[in-house]
Amino acid sequence: MVSSHGSNIWQLFKRDILISIDINKELILYCSPTSVPSVLTFLKYSTMLRYRSVVEATATDFKRYLEVSYCLTSLKFNRRLRLKTIVSEFETIESCADRFVSLLWAEREIFDMFGISFEQHRDLRRILTDYGFVGHPMKRSFPLSGYLEVRYSTSKKRVTLEPLELTQEFRGMDFSSPWLAN
Numbered sequence: 001m002v003s004s005h006g007s008n009i010w011q012l013f014k015r016d017i018l019i020s021i022d023i024n025k026e027l028i029l030y031c032s033p034t035s036v037p038s039v040l041t042f043l044k045y046s047t048m049l050r051y052r053s054v055v056e057a058t059a060t061d062f063k064r065y066l067e068v069s070y071c072l073t074s075l076k077f078n079r080r081l082r083l084k085t086i087v088s089e090f091e092t093i094e095s096c097a098d099r100f101v102s103l104l105w106a107e108r109e110i111f112d113m114f115g116i117s118f119e120q121h122r123d124l125r126r127i128l129t130d131y132g133f134v135g136h137p138m139k140r141s142f143p144l145s146g147y148l149e150v151r152y153s154t155s156k157k158r159v160t161l162e163p164l165e166l167t168q169e170f171r172g173m174d175f176s177s178p179w180l181a182n
Contacts, residue, residue, distance in 0.1 A: 016031050016032065016035035016038060016039050017029050017031055017039070018030045018031055025080075026080045026082060027079070027080070027081045027082070028082045028084060029081065029082070029083050029084070030084050030085065030086070031084075031085055033068075033085045033087050033091060036068075036083070036085050036093055036094065037094045039083060040054075040070065040072075040083065040096050040099055041096075041099055043083070044099060044100070049074060049077070050075075050076040050077060051072040051074045052073075052075065052076075053072065053073050053075070053100070053102065054070055054102050054106070055071045055073055055102075056071045056106065057071070057102075057103055057106035057107065057110065058106070058110065059110045059114045059116055059138075061114060061138060061139050063140050065086050066086070066087050066088070066114060066116060067084055067086050068085050068086075068087060068093060068110065068116060069082055069083070070083040070084075070096075070103075087116060091116075092116070092117040092118065093116065093118055093119070094118070094119045094120060095107055095119060095121035095122075095124075097118075097121055097122065098120075104121075104123070108121070108123065108124060108126075109127055109128060111124055111125075111126075112127050112128050112129055112136070113128065113136055113137060113138035113139075114138050114139055115139060132161075134147055134148075135147065146164060147163070147164060148161045148163060148164060149161070149162050149163070149164045149165070
């Protein structure tokens with residue numbers, strides 16, 4: 001069900017909004033990755049909406065695609081809105097950090113954790129992982145144990161990075177009960 005607020009936004013900007021959903025008085029809009037900057041600009045500068053702050057930006061990995069989500073608030077009208085877009089693994093999104101300063105950190109974090117690149121971002125580099133880190137830890141394709149092991153070497157008298165060596169394979173779990181007769 002879409003509220004009147006959601007249908008008004010959809011009518012004003014229907015060429016870029018794909019889906020509009022209203023859940024618990026929080027409006028969720030889906031748009032294409034290419035229209036994210038124009039939709040965010042419209043939501044910020046429209047006098048009828050005034051979504052002036054991005055509270056958070058994050059991503060979710062759904063194996064076949066990645067979903068980037070922006071949570072906006074309008075303090076003037078006491079409303080929340082979530083703008084979502086779906087991207088493939090190698091697709092980029094144009095940065096909106098010039099419109100919302102809070103996105104400088106959030107876009108870097110999304111890049112570091114999920115590998116989603118933001119075009120025209122002024123400082124897109126790793127922020128939570130080491131510079132030599134391989135992969136993106138929040139993606140489903142990243143192994144649970146990682147690739148490297150950090151440990152203190154008594155022979156070298158310092159902390160070393162070594163390739164991870166598992167002493168045994170991950171076991172397949174057998175959920176059948178041993179007390180039941182076969």
